[in-house]
Amino acid sequence: MSHSNQATKARFLLLLEQSHDKPLNPAEAAELSTLLSAHPDLMKLMAESMLIDAEIRRDPRLLDEMKLTPGSSGRPGNIIPMIAFAAAACVFLGLFVFQSVRTPVASQAPAGVAVLSKSTNCKWASSTIPTAEGSHVPAGKLELVEGLATIVFDSGAEITLEAPATLEILDEMNARLISGTLVADVPPSAIGFTIDTKDAKVVDLGTRFGLSTSDDGKYLVQVLEGLVEVEHKGEKGIKQVTTGDTLDRGLLQQRINPEKTGAEPPRWQPAQTFAEANGWKNIPTSLGKGKDSFVTSDPGEKAHGSDPYVRVKYTTIQPNLVRVGYLSFDIGQIRTGEVSDAELVLNIEPSELGFGSYVPDSEFTVYGLTDESGDMWNEESLVWENAPGLDPAMETKERPVPGKAIPLGKFNIPRGVQRGSRSISGSALVDFVKSDTNGIVTLMVFRETDETARAGLVHAFTSRENATNPPPILRLKTSD
Amino acid sequence: MVDGSIPTETDRSTEFLKLLAEHDRAISLYVYGLVPHQADADDILQQTKMVMWSSFARFELGTNFKAWARKIAFHQILGYRRKKKRSHLPLSDEMLDQLGEEISEITDHEHLRKQALQSCLNHLKDKHRKIMLMRYEGELEIDEIATKMDSTPSAIYRSLSRLRLSLLDCISSRIKSETIIP
Numbered sequence: 001m002s003h004s005n006q007a008t009k010a011r012f013l014l015l016l017e018q019s020h021d022k023p024l025n026p027a028e029a030a031e032l033s034t035l036l037s038a039h040p041d042l043m044k045l046m047a048e049s050m051l052i053d054a055e056i057r058r059d060p061r062l063l064d065e066m067k068l069t070p071g072s073s074g075r076p077g078n079i080i081p082m083i084a085f086a087a088a089a090c091v092f093l094g095l096f097v098f099q100s101v102r103t104p105v106a107s108q109a110p111a112g113v114a115v116l117s118k119s120t121n122c123k124w125a126s127s128t129i130p131t132a133e134g135s136h137v138p139a140g141k142l143e144l145v146e147g148l149a150t151i152v153f154d155s156g157a158e159i160t161l162e163a164p165a166t167l168e169i170l171d172e173m174n175a176r177l178i179s180g181t182l183v184a185d186v187p188p189s190a191i192g193f194t195i196d197t198k199d200a201k202v203v204d205l206g207t208r209f210g211l212s213t214s215d216d217g218k219y220l221v222q223v224l225e226g227l228v229e230v231e232h233k234g235e236k237g238i239k240q241v242t243t244g245d246t247l248d249r250g251l252l253q254q255r256i257n258p259e260k261t262g263a264e265p266p267r268w269q270p271a272q273t274f275a276e277a278n279g280w281k282n283i284p285t286s287l288g289k290g291k292d293s294f295v296t297s298d299p300g301e302k303a304h305g306s307d308p309y310v311r312v313k314y315t316t317i318q319p320n321l322v323r324v325g326y327l328s329f330d331i332g333q334i335r336t337g338e339v340s341d342a343e344l345v346l347n348i349e350p351s352e353l354g355f356g357s358y359v360p361d362s363e364f365t366v367y368g369l370t371d372e373s374g375d376m377w378n379e380e381s382l383v384w385e386n387a388p389g390l391d392p393a394m395e396t397k398e399r400p401v402p403g404k405a406i407p408l409g410k411f412n413i414p415r416g417v418q419r420g421s422r423s424i425s426g427s428a429l430v431d432f433v434k435s436d437t438n439g440i441v442t443l444m445v446f447r448e449t450d451e452t453a454r455a456g457l458v459h460a461f462t463s464r465e466n467a468t469n470p471p472p473i474l475r476l477k478t479s480d
Numbered sequence: 481m482v483d484g485s486i487p488t489e490t491d492r493s494t495e496f497l498k499l500l501a502e503h504d505r506a507i508s509l510y511v512y513g514l515v516p517h518q519a520d521a522d523d524i525l526q527q528t529k530m531v532m533w534s535s536f537a538r539f540e541l542g543t544n545f546k547a548w549a550r551k552i553a554f555h556q557i558l559g560y561r562r563k564k565k566r567s568h569l570p571l572s573d574e575m576l577d578q579l580g581e582e583i584s585e586i587t588d589h590e591h592l593r594k595q596a597l598q599s600c601l602n603h604l605k606d607k608h609r610k611i612m613l614m615r616y617e618g619e620l621e622i623d624e625i626a627t628k629m630d631s632t633p634s635a636i637y638r639s640l641s642r643l644r645l646s647l648l649d650c651i652s653s654r655i656k657s658e659t660i661i662p
Contacts (some may be wrong), residue, residue: 006645013641019570020516021622029570036575043575047513047582048648054512054583055594056616057521058505062598063617066609069602234619363493398493407530426526448493 004039012042112136113172118150141168157190181212201231218250283474286464288330295384297322305379309460314398314447317454322397325445329474332439341477342433343425347462347469350418358456361414362449366424367405368432369442398448408432496536499545506587507549513583514557528553596654600647608643
């Protein structure tokens, strides 16, 4: 056993690099093991190497920062910049903020790259740069909670951000839309202006276009005039989208139907599952034997099956006003054994009940009803007393009766947010769908966060009776 | 049955979320470090959190949450490795455990690592930057990088491993020079 030299290290890292792309062949795998047992210090090297990837995957801003720094042609590792000393000093003074938002790239004040030219009824959250109208803002993050804000980049490109939205300004020609909706107007001077989303890169070739993305990567590009190029990350080729065209990668697929022009349909009421590309099927609660409702912990409360909202609330202040959502999906047409991925999508609606100020950031848990005898509940008669998975005598009202349901996932709605959509996915949901035997799955939506004062907000999600927005949708991916 | 001494569900859930937020970085780095495939790593993380939540009642407040979380994550990773044969690290379970220990050790003790990495990334040569961006941001296959760089896959692998080695050298020298500040 010995310490490894640079050549051994390089060889080891090479094998490791290759193993990230495809399994090593037996000879290479054996070589890697032999190297590891002969040189115990390689394990630490491997850990350090894996941590480089882990840090970058966890925080892609590391790369953004690199892009913003002028290139160096020298060998790395010789210069210790002042900023590193500064950071170190902070740690030892105990003032260091663990997840600092962004390390400045230069010691002087960061240069402005865009002007926040107009804001209408704007509310901002956790933004890292000034949000006053007229500010010449440097690179940084803007989080718009309410209203419309227009940002004019120094290149001439103009963006109108529509709340709720989070935008990261990178430089005068680049921005990243983390989530939300924007409309961009790009004059000839700014051709090549690029907006990044989680899964796409949209390059503008002189046009006006709308872009919307969710933080799970789905996006939609709609060109009002001109031409944009869209590159879907991880896929080969570039798609051109021209005047009047829409490119939809999973987002709002349900709402925007390109075949239908003219009058909006009076309500969104699909009669069948929507098959997307690559094996995904969308099953709304309005399909087949699907249904949605909620129950209130107040004896004598009526059934809510025909309400346009599924309301959810947790409170210990007024224990008779707890509300639990019930959603059933008809998956009779799906070969559940072949389901490889699943997602539940809920659309948040502004609720006219209660004050948002009295409810902090809220955590929700979705449970799956494992007791299938409960799947036959009826929208017209479902109340707390007869709701499957609940026990009227139960003291705690923020989860189902143990043994009748299992948790499938959680989502969060920050305080004051009344728009947007939330989803849960993952193997717990997949496994739950796969274990179905009667063609119907029932999900229960619980809020776990209590209100801080009486009359706190009741969260609302659109139900299948809602005239304007989509109902709860269960998306299933099958292998066919 | 409600026992007055047992914290309410809400307290527990708040406590859980607080601890989770506090240690999220350590837990994610642990899973990302042991599972190179991004989507799998994310699934494992979610699953880990679900298991942590469902067994949180048995977690004794005040004991080491991070260690407990990593232990659960490690079991999830092992389960996943058994289920799926593709693209996981070519290590035995024991070696993976050792790797996890090393990762935890580094994450827990070298708080300047991320800053050092940023600084070293910022000083990369242009060619290396390009490769970095294609590999990590564009998530391009090696073949595609090779085509774009007018090179061969094996040359790109060599560049990547040299790049990594110089990044690692750079990071350790940064950390060393910074920790000597009193």
